[in-house]
Amino acid sequence: MFRDRHDAGRRLAAKLTPYAGREDVLVLALPRGGVPVAAEVARVLGAPLDVFLVRKLGVPGHEELAMGAIAGGGVRVVNDDVVRRLGIPDWAVDRAAATEFRELERRGRAYRDDRPPLDVRGKTVVLVDDGLATGATMRAAVLAVRRLDPARVVVAVPVGAPETCHEFSDVADEVVCATEPEPFLAVGHWYADFRQTTDDEVRRLLSEASEAPDRAAAGNRRA
Numbered sequence: 001m002f003r004d005r006h007d008a009g010r011r012l013a014a015k016l017t018p019y020a021g022r023e024d025v026l027v028l029a030l031p032r033g034g035v036p037v038a039a040e041v042a043r044v045l046g047a048p049l050d051v052f053l054v055r056k057l058g059v060p061g062h063e064e065l066a067m068g069a070i071a072g073g074g075v076r077v078v079n080d081d082v083v084r085r086l087g088i089p090d091w092a093v094d095r096a097a098a099t100e101f102r103e104l105e106r107r108g109r110a111y112r113d114d115r116p117p118l119d120v121r122g123k124t125v126v127l128v129d130d131g132l133a134t135g136a137t138m139r140a141a142v143l144a145v146r147r148l149d150p151a152r153v154v155v156a157v158p159v160g161a162p163e164t165c166h167e168f169s170d171v172a173d174e175v176v177c178a179t180e181p182e183p184f185l186a187v188g189h190w191y192a193d194f195r196q197t198t199d200d201e202v203r204r205l206l207s208e209a210s211e212a213p214d215r216a217a218a219g220n221r222r223a
Contacts, residue, residue: 004193005033005130008158009040012128012178016156019126020045024151026118028052030129030141031107032197037158038128039205045126049209050118051111051202052127054141055100060092066136067093070100071144072108079136111202115210120145124152131187132160132177135167142171159190 002008019025025047029038035051042049057068059082067088068078076097083093127141138155145153155168156176161184165177181190188194 002158002191004191005036005197006040008130008191009037010044012037012156012158012176013041013044015176015178016041016045016126019047019124019154022124024122025124025126026050026120027126027128028145030054030127030137031111032199032202034129035202035205036197037130039209041126041128041156042209047126048118049206051206052141052145053104053108054137054144055104056137057093057096057100059086059088060096066134069137069140070097070104071140072104073144073147075140075144075147077136077140077143079134110199111206113203113207120148120150122149122151124154125150126154126156128156130158131190132157132164133187135164138168139171159187
């Protein structure tokens with residue numbers, strides 16, 4: 001059980017120490033819940049932090065159940081098993097994707113305050129979320145990041161369903177699930193405080209992370 005997402009991030013960072021202090025490492029958070037986790041990971045590793053925008057496609061009327069996900073660059077991943085089992089028509093998937101793409105664009109404008117996205121070419125990218133259930137959202141993120149030509153993609157979460165964590169070995173170079181409880185139940189079950197992360201919190205954490213190198217440089221100059 002994690003106290004909150006910050007506690008989860010610190011405990012996840014302890015599993016990622018081989019990446020600490022390396023200039024080729026970037027930490028990308030899946031907003032919104034992944035941002036507090038990733039902020040702690042980036043701080044411990046001494047790595048830059050950014051968001052990677054991705055949105056779950058919820059089943060109509062049962063939005064907590066993922067029928068797929070979308071990410072920047074037009075990437076769309078559909079959970080064929082869910083769609084087929086529930087008889088969801090193509091037009092419903094298309095409509096959900098169009099709605100979520102608009103939200104993707106809104107969040108990109110809101111979170112970065114005109115800061116450009118980090119360049120991942122040739123970098124080791126650590127993709128962080130607060131947990132893995134079906135994995136649809138993270139899978140879309142991995143596929144989208146791959147299009148940006150990184151050297152390596154690492155999926156890192158504090159908690160995940162064992163079968164989902166194992167499935168990611170076919171798309172990521174490394175998968176770090178700090179805990180894989182059985183039975184899994186749900187991501188929120190493993191947090192004492194699983195309150196929704198707000199847009200304001202995301203902006204604050206990204207702003208603090210972007211200012212940290214400047215503060216460090218100023219300190220070195222004074223020294």
